[in-house]
Amino acid sequence: MSTARERIVDALERVLIEEGPAAATLEHVAEGAGVSKGGLLYHFGSKEALFEGLLGRLTDSSQDPAPATDARGAITEYLRLSMVADDAFSTTLLAALRLVGAPGVDVPAALSAASEQWFEQVRPHIADPVTARLIQLVGDGLYLNALISAPASPHDDAVIARLLGEVEPH
Amino acid sequence: MSTARERIVDALERVLIEEGPAAATLEHVAEGAGVSKGGLLYHFGSKEALFEGLLGRLTDSSQDPAPATDARGAITEYLRLSMVADDAFSTTLLAALRLVGAPGVDVPAALSAASEQWFEQVRPHIADPVTARLIQLVGDGLYLNALISAPASPHDDAVIARLLGEVEPH
DNA sequence: GTCTATAATCGGATAGAC
DNA sequence: GTCTATCCGATTATAGAC
Numbered sequence: 001m002s003t004a005r006e007r008i009v010d011a012l013e014r015v016l017i018e019e020g021p022a023a024a025t026l027e028h029v030a031e032g033a034g035v036s037k038g039g040l041l042y043h044f045g046s047k048e049a050l051f052e053g054l055l056g057r058l059t060d061s062s063q064d065p066a067p068a069t070d071a072r073g074a075i076t077e078y079l080r081l082s083m084v085a086d087d088a089f090s091t092t093l094l095a096a097l098r099l100v101g102a103p104g105v106d107v108p109a110a111l112s113a114a115s116e117q118w119f120e121q122v123r124p125h126i127a128d129p130v131t132a133r134l135i136q137l138v139g140d141g142l143y144l145n146a147l148i149s150a151p152a153s154p155h156d157d158a159v160i161a162r163l164l165g166e167v168e169p170h
Numbered sequence: 171m172s173t174a175r176e177r178i179v180d181a182l183e184r185v186l187i188e189e190g191p192a193a194a195t196l197e198h199v200a201e202g203a204g205v206s207k208g209g210l211l212y213h214f215g216s217k218e219a220l221f222e223g224l225l226g227r228l229t230d231s232s233q234d235p236a237p238a239t240d241a242r243g244a245i246t247e248y249l250r251l252s253m254v255a256d257d258a259f260s261t262t263l264l265a266a267l268r269l270v271g272a273p274g275v276d277v278p279a280a281l282s283a284a285s286e287q288w289f290e291q292v293r294p295h296i297a298d299p300v301t302a303r304l305i306q307l308v309g310d311g312l313y314l315n316a317l318i319s320a321p322a323s324p325h326d327d328a329v330i331a332r333l334l335g336e337v338e339p340h
Numbered sequence: 341g342t343c344t345a346t347a348a349t350c351g352g353a354t355a356g357a358c
Numbered sequence: 359g360t361c362t363a364t365c366c367g368a369t370t371a372t373a374g375a376c
Contacts, residue, residue, distance in 0.1 A: 020271025021191060025369060039342045098271050100317060101190025108318040130332060133325040137311030144314040147270060148278040155303040162300060195351060209360045217352065
């Protein structure tokens with residue numbers, strides 16, 4: 001059974017992604033979590049603290065250990081998660097992206113650190129640093145597309161295949 | 171001399187990028203443009219209309235004709251603008267990115283359309299559609315990095331150089 | 341730990357003078 | 359075209375009961 005704190009952050013993510021930052025009021029988030037505004041404020045003493053709760057989750061889940069496989073597996077998983085963006089980490093990340101510019105919390109710093117941490121799970125598998133950066137940027141590009149709900153391109157799979165070819169030439 | 175409407179949208183962009191969406195109140199934007207709240211509301215009848223003013227500018231500037239050069243030149247310019255993000259189009263685009271999720275305006279649709287329009291200036295120079303999509307995704311990745319104020323990687327130049335090599339092999 | 345008031349502030353929008 | 363004054367709803371946060 002999940003704690004009230006977790007349910008509240010879950011609700012915050014949902015509201016941010018589905019209804020936007022303006023809808024992320026204390027009352028509305030509380031309602032989504034099945035508690036009252038007062039109940040929410042017991043767990044998070046202010047709106048700022050609530051947002052920091054989300055950033056804390058972002059930091060935590062970016063440190064989740066990778067299923068540690070071979071290079072192809074790691075890279076495929078990295079890019080495919082950026083593409084479909086339906087796992088826990090992607091959800092938290094996309095929610096945090098909608099918080100960029102919120103007052104009192106340093107969202108960019110948390111996002112930079114988290115995405116860097118997350119990419120550290122693939123980097124060891126790639127010898128060439130330029131190839132590594134290329135793959136990271138493509139992952140970031142896929143997240144930007146998810147942020148603006150852009151449809152996937154029919155060539156995305158081929159792009160991933162080509163990148164895989166670059167780590168295991170010929 | 172710029173019109174009042176233009177100065178107001180200029181101020182909106184500045185506030186969105188430097189202080190975030192929450193600071194983009196009618197009064198604060200009006201102050202940045204050197205007019206009163208009432209003055210702003212004469213030009214844009216509501217906050218929604220103000221935001222649509224920004225999206226309109228995004229649509230317009232994404233149709234600016236490219237300086238039409240060769241493939242290398244077009245692609246270099248495309249990626250370098252995404253990287254430094256200090257031109258008019260990038261400023262408008264980064265401001266609009268902070269508006270994602272705002273009520274009453276379809277920011278994702280405007281952003282998708284604009285970024286697609288913008289990329290149309292390079293696509294004709296690239297024969298292979300997979301390479302084209304790869305370059306587009308890298309450009310998007312660079313914009314995401316600009317959105318979260320992430321420092322440029324020392325390998326970004328090499329990434330661009332490699333992509334240029336893919337359109338003119340050997 | 342969770343709830344129901346209530347206080348205090350802020351933001352969007354209207355009306356009307358100039 | 360631009361301003362000031364004002365209204366009204368929404369939102370954050372506090373106080374205190376249960």
